[in-house]
Amino acid sequence: MTHPTAAKTARDPAAGERGRRLILVNTEAPEEHRVALVEAGRLEAFDVETPAQVQLRGNIYKGRIANVEPSLRAAFVEMGLERHGYLPFQDIHPDYLGNPENGRPVHELLSRGQEVLVQVVKEPTHLKGAAVTTYLSIPGRFLVLMPGTAHVGVSRRIEDEAERRRLKEILAGAALPEGTGLIARTASAGVPKREILKDGKYLLRLWRAIRQKAQKAKVPALVHRERDLITRFLRDHLDADVQEILVDQRATFDAVRGFLRVIAPRQARAVRLYQESEPLFSRFHLEHQIEQIYQPRVELPSGGFLVIEPTEALVAVDVNSGRNVQGKDLEETALVTNLEAADEAARQLRLRDLGGLVVIDFIDMKGRANRARVERRLREGLRKDRARTDVGRISRFGLLEMVRQKIRAPLELGTYRPCPTCRGRGLVRSVETLALVYLRRIRSRLAGMKPGEVTRVALEVPGAVAGYLLNRKRAELLRLEEAFGVQVEVTGSAALGPEEHRLELR
Incomplete structure (x- = not known):
């Protein structure tokens, strides 16, 4: 028997494609909970929580000052996390500083072991601990x-x-x-x-x-502890324009409806239990849109595309016209592509939660009015963003600088890990380069040995590198053997990664 709250979904399968504003909650997999805001079939907000990525932002801790660093104008707070929290002096409430005398500096008014109540305002990263403040919200x-x-x-x-x-x-x-x-x-x-x-x-x-x-x-x-993923999302995104909330698991459905009965009784009736055989996010064509969040390249409607590359220092967004030939001339083609890019860049920054300094390299336009149109379009797109932003102007080089508040860790941190093959670089050395590296390494090791101390060298490398050494660098191997009076054995191994090797001197 179909649950009454699922009936509307079954009768209205294309609900997300007709300009409706929906919230979709996917909790069928215990390892990953996902929630999305969809408007006219377009993904406008998305969040995911996995065991590896539980949000700390918003949590309040009772901690103690572990260290005070005047040179950094910050203190470090022991909070029971893997790394100490980073507390800038300007985020320390006067109540913790007692009665300052004669303008004494902050670091003299704090003491190690002093207890403080702090709130996480920025998620920790693999390099830094969480940023915290004593100004609670x-x-x-x-x-x-x-x-x-x-x-x-x-x-x-x-x-x-x-x-x-x-x-x-x-x-x-x-x-x-x-x-x-x-x-x-x-x-x-x-x-x-x-x-x-x-x-x-x-x-x-x-x-x-x-x-x-x-x-x-x-x-x-x-x-x-800040509320769970689904409750946070509803608190931040549920408004009068949301017409339906679809949930694909009974327990989550009951929890969501119970929560809304308390905070928004009228909208509790909008909660529906999704019971179709097709997965919820697939039914509303979201999987491809979510996949795009993790890809550097994002296609634009006219045939152009964006390339989004986060780095340690900034986020670079490059705009390319691609196959776009809609304009009558180069200026109009650039304008059409840049307007689409402004819309999509604002959306992707929001979906990926990329913060800090962002530099967008728009296609060059000669007209000042056209540049102003693109700037306005970007600002309009950023109005949907809960994060604070500060947007500059397009320079004569076509670059626009902006700053976006970091609300959470980038989405990919919880669902991706650095590639063990390239160690996160995105590139591996060529076979030819690796062959030369290993030849130099053998020569360097042998040069530091006494004559007769080593009689045999065993080098195990990936199969392609071994083949190159044995076929293209056989003469170099023979010269090594003659120069140092050793036997060099090269073998290939399918178990080794592209840049892995084993070198033994016996």
Whole structure:
């Protein structure tokens, strides 16, 4: 018997292709949970959680100062994680500094072993620990509570002045403890006063519970864990325009509907249990779009494409016209491609969560008005992004620099690992180069030996390299044997990677 909440899905199989705004929740595999926001069949937001990539951002820890580094203008906090948290001096609340005397520097007001309550604001990487702050913020559906910061404000994304005034009046009338602030989130626009204040009361109760737990906890300790993937996604992306929420597992369906009955009772009716035989994400043509998130090349509608290359220093985005010949001349072709690239670049930065410095190399355009159009299009695309951005202008070289806030670790970190063959470089040495490297290595090792100390050299290399040495470099091998009075044996092994070898001197 089909569950009543699944009936609409079964009758409306192409729901995601007709301009509808949907949230899809895929939890059929316990190793990987995925959630997506789809608009008119296009992937607009996506998140995934695996055992290797559990989000720490938003967690609150009771830690202790492990070290103070005046040269870095930062302290390091022991939090019970693999690496200490990085706490910049400017993110230390005055309450932790006592009463500064005569402008004493911050590092003199902190002491090792001092207890602090910190929140993760940037995920740790394979090179760095998590970035943390003592200025806490606790997000709800409509509001963000900021204990210790007496500030009341409204999201900059709410541009209507009348609505901004209404929200400020609501927040000004909220009963808040001294020194506590509130920010109205974008989702609060048009929401009745009663619902907004209800969210504020919930956040105050949550903060009291966190504070009580922190007082009792022994350092280091996790005192508040950010909500799970699905709850976070619903909190951040669910709005009145979402018409349906499809979930492919019964237990998750019950949890989502129960959560929405508390925070958004009207939208709890939009939750549907997906029971078709075709996988949920495949049914809505998302798998290919998700695969593109992990690829450097992204196709554009007109035949052009982007190449997105994250590096340690910055994210480089190169725009190419490819097969695009739609324009009447080079300038129009460049403009069409660049406008599409601006839309897609904003979307890909959001989906991949690439942050820091971003440099986009647009196709050169002579017209200043055309460059301005592309800049406006990029800014419009970035309005959908929850991360803060700061966008520059297109230079005379066609480069646009922008900065995007890092919200989480890039998606690929949890689902990809460095290639063991190329060690993450993306390239391996040629057979010819490797053959020369091994010949030089043998000569170098033998040159450091006493005459007669070594009589036999055994070199095991990949089959292609062995074949090259034995067929194309046989004369060099003979010269080595004669020069050092040794026997050189070269064998190929299918078990070795392209750049692996074994060298024994006997």
